[in-house]
Amino acid sequence: MSHEEHNSESSSMMDEVRIRVPKPNLPDEIRFNAPLPILIPLAALAAIAVIAFLFSRVLLAVPREAAILIAIVMAANILGGFAFAALRPKLSRSQRIELAMVIGYPLLIGIVIAQLGFGAPAEEASAEAGGASAVEGDAVLVAENLAFDTDAIDLAAGETQTIGLDNQDSAPHNLAIYKNEQAGVSQEGALFDGEDVPAGSSTEYEVDPLDAGKMYFQCDLHPSMKGDVVVAGGGQGGSGKNQDGGG
Numbered sequence: 001m002s003h004e005e006h007n008s009e010s011s012s013m014m015d016e017v018r019i020r021v022p023k024p025n026l027p028d029e030i031r032f033n034a035p036l037p038i039l040i041p042l043a044a045l046a047a048i049a050v051i052a053f054l055f056s057r058v059l060l061a062v063p064r065e066a067a068i069l070i071a072i073v074m075a076a077n078i079l080g081g082f083a084f085a086a087l088r089p090k091l092s093r094s095q096r097i098e099l100a101m102v103i104g105y106p107l108l109i110g111i112v113i114a115q116l117g118f119g120a121p122a123e124e125a126s127a128e129a130g131g132a133s134a135v136e137g138d139a140v141l142v143a144e145n146l147a148f149d150t151d152a153i154d155l156a157a158g159e160t161q162t163i164g165l166d167n168q169d170s171a172p173h174n175l176a177i178y179k180n181e182q183a184g185v186s187q188e189g190a191l192f193d194g195e196d197v198p199a200g201s202s203t204e205y206e207v208d209p210l211d212a213g214k215m216y217f218q219c220d221l222h223p224s225m226k227g228d229v230v231v232a233g234g235g236q237g238g239s240g241k242n243q244d245g246g247g
């Protein structure tokens with residue numbers, strides 16, 4: 001019984017609601033246009049975001065000076081182009097497209113520059129060359145794949161020397177200098193014992209003055225990473241430079 005009552009109640013409410021809502025006896029066109037006040041600003045925002053993003057891609061891809069120039073010329077072109085269009089409202093469709101292309105011309109040049117990569121290669125090349133020299137020092141070692149990039153270090157005798165260790169490996173490494181290989185194997189009496197350099201980082205060791213002569217270096221963690229240290233100079237009138245020139 002109560003179930004029936006409830007049903008009739010809700011159905012009467014449905015009737016009320018149906019009566020209150022006016023049937024939108026409107027043409028399909030207008031009903032379709034109804035959400036446009038929301039859609040147009042959203043589409044405009046999306047378009048602005050896309051254009052700004054693409055424009056930034058172009059500006060970031062070209063050299064700095066070119067980016068500034070392109071941005072300024074583009075701004076002037078947009079202003080000038082729309083002023084031109086405003087003063088001549090009777091432009092035909094094809095003329096408007098032409099105008100848009102003229103306005104966008106600096107951007108086109110920027111895209112071409114970015115594609116051809118003027119300027120960018122120089123930066124990349126210097127970054128690549130800097131890959132080895134990003135770490136500085138009188139000598140620089142790069143560790144990669146459980147190996148140093150060289151088996152000979154040239155140092156100057158009698159003065160503090162810096163040795164950069166660029167560990168591009170996935171394992172930690174260090175640099176230790178010994179009198180000879182035998183001392184290196186036993187890891188005793190190190191002339192220099194550098195701290196471990198974690199994987200993917202680098203350091204600049206300061207090595208106290210060494211006497212002239214041929215010594216031995218290795219990574220204490222991986223003694224197969226080894227080589228000779230040639231310490232030259234030290235009051236011999238620069239002949240040492242000729243000696244180690246072959247390295």
Ligand SMILES: [Cu+2]
Pocket residue numbers: 172173174219220221222225
């Ligand atoms: Cu090592």
